Amino acid sequence: MEQAASIKFTSTLSHPLFKEHESVWRDTINKAHIKVYSRNETVLHHGDKASALWLVLEGWVKITRQTPDGKENIVGLCTDGYVFGEASLFPNANYPYNAEVIGERAVLAAIPAETIRKLIDENSSVSASIMSLLYNRTSETRLKLEQMSTMSASQRLGCFLLRLCHSQAGDSRVLQIPVEKHLLATYLGMKPETLSRSQQQLKSLGISVSGNTITISSIEKLREFVCNSCSESGNCETEDT
Amino acid sequence: MEQAASIKFTSTLSHPLFKEHESVWRDTINKAHIKVYSRNETVLHHGDKASALWLVLEGWVKITRQTPDGKENIVGLCTDGYVFGEASLFPNANYPYNAEVIGERAVLAAIPAETIRKLIDENSSVSASIMSLLYNRTSETRLKLEQMSTMSASQRLGCFLLRLCHSQAGDSRVLQIPVEKHLLATYLGMKPETLSRSQQQLKSLGISVSGNTITISSIEKLREFVCNSCSESGNCETEDT
Numbered sequence: 355m356e357q358a359a360s361i362k363f364t365s366t367l368s369h370p371l372f373k374e375h376e377s378v379w380r381d382t383i384n385k386a387h388i389k390v391y392s393r394n395e396t397v398l399h400h401g402d403k404a405s406a407l408w409l410v411l412e413g414w415v416k417i418t419r420q421t422p423d424g425k426e427n428i429v430g431l432c433t434d435g436y437v438f439g440e441a442s443l444f445p446n447a448n449y450p451y452n453a454e455v456i457g458e459r460a461v462l463a464a465i466p467a468e469t470i471r472k473l474i475d476e477n478s479s480v481s482a483s484i485m486s487l488l489y490n491r492t493s494e495t496r497l498k499l500e501q502m503s504t505m506s507a508s509q510r511l512g513c514f515l516l517r518l519c520h521s522q523a524g525d526s527r528v529l530q531i532p533v534e535k536h537l538l539a540t541y542l543g544m545k546p547e548t549l550s551r552s553q554q555q556l557k558s559l560g561i562s563v564s565g566n567t568i569t570i571s572s573i574e575k576l577r578e579f580v581c582n583s584c585s586e587s588g589n590c591e592t593e594d595t
Numbered sequence: 596m597e598q599a600a601s602i603k604f605t606s607t608l609s610h611p612l613f614k615e616h617e618s619v620w621r622d623t624i625n626k627a628h629i630k631v632y633s634r635n636e637t638v639l640h641h642g643d644k645a646s647a648l649w650l651v652l653e654g655w656v657k658i659t660r661q662t663p664d665g666k667e668n669i670v671g672l673c674t675d676g677y678v679f680g681e682a683s684l685f686p687n688a689n690y691p692y693n694a695e696v697i698g699e700r701a702v703l704a705a706i707p708a709e710t711i712r713k714l715i716d717e718n719s720s721v722s723a724s725i726m727s728l729l730y731n732r733t734s735e736t737r738l739k740l741e742q743m744s745t746m747s748a749s750q751r752l753g754c755f756l757l758r759l760c761h762s763q764a765g766d767s768r769v770l771q772i773p774v775e776k777h778l779l780a781t782y783l784g785m786k787p788e789t790l791s792r793s794q795q796q797l798k799s800l801g802i803s804v805s806g807n808t809i810t811i812s813s814i815e816k817l818r819e820f821v822c823n824s825c826s827e828s829g830n831c832e833t834e835d836t
Contacts, residue, residue: 419741419826427741427826440730444723450734481722482685488729489681493691495736500660500668502743503784543744585660585668589691 369409369435370591371487375480382473383409386463397453397462404441404449406464410434413460414532416541418452428541431456431533435521440491442467443474443484457532497586505583507544508552512580514542515561516592519573527570610650610676611832612728616721623714624650627704638694638703645682645690647705651675654701655773657782659693669782672697672774676762681732683708684715684725698773738827746824748785749793753821755783756802757833760814768811 372379388411391397397408397415408415410432417430417438429451432438441447442465474481501510518529531538539549553563559579560571570576581587613620629652632638638649638656649656651673658671658679670692673679682688683706715722742751759770772779780790794804800820801812811817822828 421745421826422823422828425745425824427745429737429741440733443726444730475719478716478719478722481719481726485684485722485726485729488726488733489685492681492729492733492736495733495740496670499736499740499743499784500670502740503781504662504666504668540744543740582663583666585662587663 369437370490371437371483374483375477378473378477378480382465382469383463385469386465389462389464391455391460391462393455393458395455397455398439398449400449400452402449404439404444404447405467406439407437407442407467407470408439408453409463409465410436410438411461411463413455413462414457415453415460415462416456416533416537418454419450420452426540428537431538431541433518433521437487440488442470443488445471456534456537497584500585501583502543504585505580506552507542507548508555509580509583510542510544511549511552512556512559512561512576513584513592514538515568515570516573516576516580519570520592527573529568529570530566531568532566610678611731612678612724615724616718619714619718619721623706623710624704626710627706630703630705632696632701632703634696634699636696638696639680639690641690641693643690645680645685645688646708647680648678648683648708648711649680649694650704650706651677651679652702652704654696655698656694656701656703657697657774657778659695660691661693667781669778672779672782674759674762678728681729683711684729686712697775697778738825741826742824743784745826746821747793748783748789749796750821750824751783751785752790752793753797753800753802753817754825754833755779756809756811757814757817757821760811761833768814770809770811771807772809773807 386409387406391413400419412434415430415432415436415438416428417432419427419429421427430436430438438453439449441449474484501513505513515529518531519527533541535549536546539546542549544552553561556576559575561576562569562571577593581590581593584590627650628647632654641660653675656671656673656677656679657669658673660668660670662668671677671679679694680690682690715725742754746754756770759772760768774782776790777787780787783790785793794802797817800816802817803810803812818834822831822834825831
């Protein structure tokens with residue numbers, strides 16, 4: 355892992371957390387430790403003291419947990435603008451998962467726990483934004499759980515793609531997803547062969563996969579296919595794009 | 596729905612939210628509106644202005660969402676000491692689900708949104724407790740999602756029972772669950788026939804079901820069966836009992 359003296363903020367502040375009080379957050383992130391990681395490097399371990407809130411500036415990070423009988427569960431796949439390590443908001447808390455870089459490299463900002471907690475103490479509206487972050491995190495997770503029963507595998511893959519289109523900056527509908535197939539399948543709660551079949555099914559909606567590159571020809575068609583089976587329909591962030 | 600002038604607080608304050616600042620919360624809940632509902636009465640609708648934070652004092656409430664194509668998803672099954680309606684913490688928010696009473700009757704405390712928001716504004720340590728509530732809610736939901744891949748159906752049923760043993764007051768291991776089989780199955784992400792098979796499997800661990808009554812002869816045996824497949828093992832609230 356190397357330290358980067360400075361970093362260009364491109365789509366960094368796209369996370370909803372930073373929409374309000376943007377100048378406060380920009381100052382905070384400018385003072386954060388910017389770290390550059392290479393493939394497979396561990397960012398943090400389950401059980402480590404939660405010493406920072408992390409923001410992905412570039413690249414991909416997988417968040418995992420392990421069961422005592424040895425199963426690995428992919429809790430999150432984070433890319434540009436994603437936040438993780440919310441345990442750092444609480445004194446004496448530990449990270450409840452592992453984080454490891456996937457893809458070629460990742461650039462992350464680590465906002466020290468003391469900095470973020472001081473910000474919360476001093477600024478009640480920042481505190482409200484953080485509550486909102488935590489509340490939205492629950493809603494997202496609840497929705498993902500719901501989709502395990504209400505959506506088909508290909509609809510779940512479609513929803514994952516729609517969220518990426520929304521969170522990544524620019525109008526481009528060409529996504530780079532350097533995530534190995536078995537990881538993506540585990541994250542989406544399906545077997546690798548089901549993921550392959552789902553990719554095939556999405557072809558008829560104009561979605562093509564070539565290596566790590568996914569091209570989506572019509573967001574509207576994909577939405578029609580996915581969102582009718584989702585209780586968040588009409589109220590979802592992916593519908594703002 | 597009838598208004599109750601007063602109510603005896605038995606196991607009411609068992610929720611972790613109330614562990615700190617118990618006197619502040621007791622005052623707040625004493626000033627809350629206590630409402631008595633009968634079977635199938637609707638407490639709130641998805642989309643209603645979130646005007647109160649709800650605490651279950653007695654009985655059972657099911658929390659549901661519906662997809663545009665007509666599937667009902669059981670988001671939560673709440674009983675004594677459970678909190679719902681966290682949307683009320685945020686100005687101009689709407690409830691993201693429906694809540695309806697199941698079982699014979701339910702007694703609920705509705706803490707008005709203004710009261711709870713004033714409490715947060717005036718008392719930064721209450722604000723910290725609320726953040727903790729939201730953070731824990733995400734962790735619980737994330738764990739439930741994980742368990743869909745890492746646990747068998749009978750382990751998921753076992754985990755649900757362990758949580759009930761933990762949250763319900765007293766040493767009794769006789770649980771009353773007035774929840775129809777198809778609801779419980781949907782909540783646990785399985786088919787009703789899988790739930791029946793799971794109940795059969797748990798018999799060998801000394802768990803017997805008779806109507807709405809479930810008797811657990813050995814918590815320790817149940818834990819051995821369930822917790823080895825869970826990444827929260829060693830750190831779970833159900834292990835405190």
